[in-house]
Structure formats: C-alpha cells, structure tokens
Amino acid sequence: MNKIRAPRVTFNQLRTLEAVVRLGSVTRAAQELHLTQPTVSTQIQDLQASLDTELLEPIGRGIRPTEIAGLLRQTVLDIFVRWQQFEEELQAVHGLERGTLKIAGVTTTEYFIAQWLSDYTADHPGIEIELAVENRDAVVRYLTNDEIELAVMMMPPQQLPLETLPVMQNPLVLIGPKDHPWSKKSRLTRQVLDGVPMLMREKGSGTRLTTQAYFKQYGLDLNVRATLGSNEAIKHAVAAGLGLAVVSLHALAADPTKDGVAILPVTGFPIKRQWQLVWRKDRRLSLAARRFISDVRGRYQLSRSANHTIA
Structure with missing residues (x-):
C-alpha cells in the first residue's frame, strides 16, 4: 500500500484560497476572514510557492483565478466536507451538543422565524444560529454560493436542485388605508383593480412576482406607483394613502x-401560497441542519396537496 503523503500546505492557506476564488477579490476575502490584505496575499504567495504553480493572474485592476485555482478550490471544498462529516460523527457520539445552523429567510419570515429557532434551540441549546433575513434575491444568492444550508421562502428558485418542505400557509391579502371605502363592501370584482395605483416590493420579491402574475392572469393594468424595500415601509405608505398593496397576512397585526x-374584499384574495423550507439536494447537510428539518417537519409540515393556485 502506498504511504499517504501529508500535504505541503496549511489549512489556513487553503481556507484563504477558497475565499479568494469564491469572492474574486483579495480585499473581500480579507474582510470575510477578518485578516489584513497583506496576510491574505502572503498566504496565497506561500501556497503558490509550495505548489510551484500560479493560482491568480492579474486582470485590469483586479485578479482572476487560474484553472488550477478552480481545481484546487474544489479539492479544498471536498476536504472541508470530509472534515464536517467527521465533526458530525463526533457530535453524534456525544449527542448534538455543538454545531452551527446557517439559515436564511426572506424578509416577511421575520414575523415568525425567530419562534421556530427558539423552539429548536430549546431542544438543542448548544447550537449556534447564523440567521440572515434578506430579500429573495439575496437568499437565492446565498443558496447558490453555499453560504447557507437552509432557507425559508415562498417561491424557491427553479434553477437550483432543491428539496422543499411546505411548512406554513402564507395568504397574500390586498390592503388599503383603514378608512378606504372598499373596506365597507362585502365583495368587489377584481376589475376594480385595473389601473389602481399599487405599491410593490423590490423586483425579484416573491410577493411582487405573485402580484404581477395575478394582474396578468386577469388582464388587469398594473399601475406601480412606488417600489419599497420592506413590509413596514409598504404598510406605512398604504396607511398614508399612497396606494394599495398586496402583503402577507403574517406581516399584519391581528x-x-x-x-x-384594512384588508380589502376583492375577488381572488387572499391569494393562497405557502412558506417552504428549502435546501440543496446536491449538498450534504450538517447534523444541525438535518435535525432542524426533522424538528420543523414534526411541528409545522403542511400537506403537499394544499392549493397553491390563485383563487
């Protein structure tokens, strides 16, 4: 049997190389790793010297990873995955007492995701939580770049290989100012929305995409008066009379x-949607993430036969 030869490089050099290649920048890698730029540059230079090959090449004012650097990054990721497996096996021996759960939710999940995590950490107090609450585009980017293991969102991206778990109903309601005359009606036809000024979330938002689909399905003119970056901003603007909006019922007070x-009684609302817990099917999840999925499945899972269509 051939004797296994120890690598001539250090773990820190490999970690630094992975960050530089992934981020495409020495500066951003230094910021992420909490190192100085000279330290990052020195580690890369030492790594190149050990391997006797170029890993970065200049391009304009920046750098570009070489083909060898890309191959090395994949090797580094394989090493990291194998080390993570060892840590999980160690945790399994001693019980799930330590670990990190990396999870993200789209902005509306801020109204309930903390309770989910509280329930989880009550059973696993040694788990550290890294939670990001961002817009949908950012959450998709985190999933794409393997910066998180789990995400909670309404409309998972189609371009990624994902497992999905329906976990909570997410009714989308139409709102106007509390004294809006429509709030006194029993039911209005959807045609009243044709050309009405609407307030929308940012492009890429799941709620915005659903609202656009509703207007398109019924041939209604969507008049976007303003685009705002949060549910709270939307509610304040609606209350001030700037326009109507479609929001998750979870974003409103009881x-x-x-x-x-006020919730306005227009035909087709609430639009029935669901929150989904999603993860990459082509990645091996940490023990902490697998336990969280099991916990959520036991507490919150919905039937997959629930209606997803616009009413």
Whole structure:
C-alpha cells in the first residue's frame, strides 16, 4: 500500500484560497476572514510557492483565478466536507451538543422565524444560529454560493436542485388605508383593480412576482406607483394613502387597523401560497441542519396537496 503523503500546505492557506476564488477579490476575502490584505496575499504567495504553480493572474485592476485555482478550490471544498462529516460523527457520539445552523429567510419570515429557532434551540441549546433575513434575491444568492444550508421562502428558485418542505400557509391579502371605502363592501370584482395605483416590493420579491402574475392572469393594468424595500415601509405608505398593496397576512397585526390599514374584499384574495423550507439536494447537510428539518417537519409540515393556485 502506498504511504499517504501529508500535504505541503496549511489549512489556513487553503481556507484563504477558497475565499479568494469564491469572492474574486483579495480585499473581500480579507474582510470575510477578518485578516489584513497583506496576510491574505502572503498566504496565497506561500501556497503558490509550495505548489510551484500560479493560482491568480492579474486582470485590469483586479485578479482572476487560474484553472488550477478552480481545481484546487474544489479539492479544498471536498476536504472541508470530509472534515464536517467527521465533526458530525463526533457530535453524534456525544449527542448534538455543538454545531452551527446557517439559515436564511426572506424578509416577511421575520414575523415568525425567530419562534421556530427558539423552539429548536430549546431542544438543542448548544447550537449556534447564523440567521440572515434578506430579500429573495439575496437568499437565492446565498443558496447558490453555499453560504447557507437552509432557507425559508415562498417561491424557491427553479434553477437550483432543491428539496422543499411546505411548512406554513402564507395568504397574500390586498390592503388599503383603514378608512378606504372598499373596506365597507362585502365583495368587489377584481376589475376594480385595473389601473389602481399599487405599491410593490423590490423586483425579484416573491410577493411582487405573485402580484404581477395575478394582474396578468386577469388582464388587469398594473399601475406601480412606488417600489419599497420592506413590509413596514409598504404598510406605512398604504396607511398614508399612497396606494394599495398586496402583503402577507403574517406581516399584519391581528387587528390590521393598528397598522393603519384594512384588508380589502376583492375577488381572488387572499391569494393562497405557502412558506417552504428549502435546501440543496446536491449538498450534504450538517447534523444541525438535518435535525432542524426533522424538528420543523414534526411541528409545522403542511400537506403537499394544499392549493397553491390563485383563487
């Protein structure tokens, strides 16, 4: 049997190389790793010297990883995955007492995801939580770049190989100012929305995509008066009379008038959607993530036969 030869490089050099290749920048890698730029540059130079090959090449004012650097990054990721497996096996021997859960949710999940994590950490107090609450585009980017293991969102991206677990109903309601005359009606036809000023979330938002689909399906003119970056901003703008909006029911108080808004009884609303817990099917999840999925499945899972269509 051939004797296994120890590598001539260090773990820190490999970690630094992976960050530089992934981020495409020495500066951003230094920021992520909490190192100085000279330290990052020195580690890369030492790594190149040990391997006797170029890993980065200049391009304009920046750098570009060589083909060898890309191959080395994949090797580094394989090493990291194998080390993670060892740590999980060690945790399994001693019980799930340590570990990190990396999870992200789209902005509306801020109204409930903390409770999910509280329930989880009550059973696993040694788990550290890294939670990001961002817009949908950012969450998709985190999944794409393997910066998180789990995500909670309404509309998972189609371009990634994902497993999905329906976990909570997410009714989307139409709101106006609390004294809006439509709030006194029993039911209005959807044609009343044709050309009405609407307030929307940013492009790429799941709620925006659903609203656009609703208007398109019924041949209604979507008049976007303003685009705002959060549910709170949307509610304040609606309360001020700037326009109507479609929001998740989870974003409203139990009594919507406390937010200064009213739910308007227009045909087709609420639009029935679901929150999904999603993860990459082509990645091996940590023990902490697998236990979280099991915990959520036991507490919150919905039937996959639930209606997803626009009413």
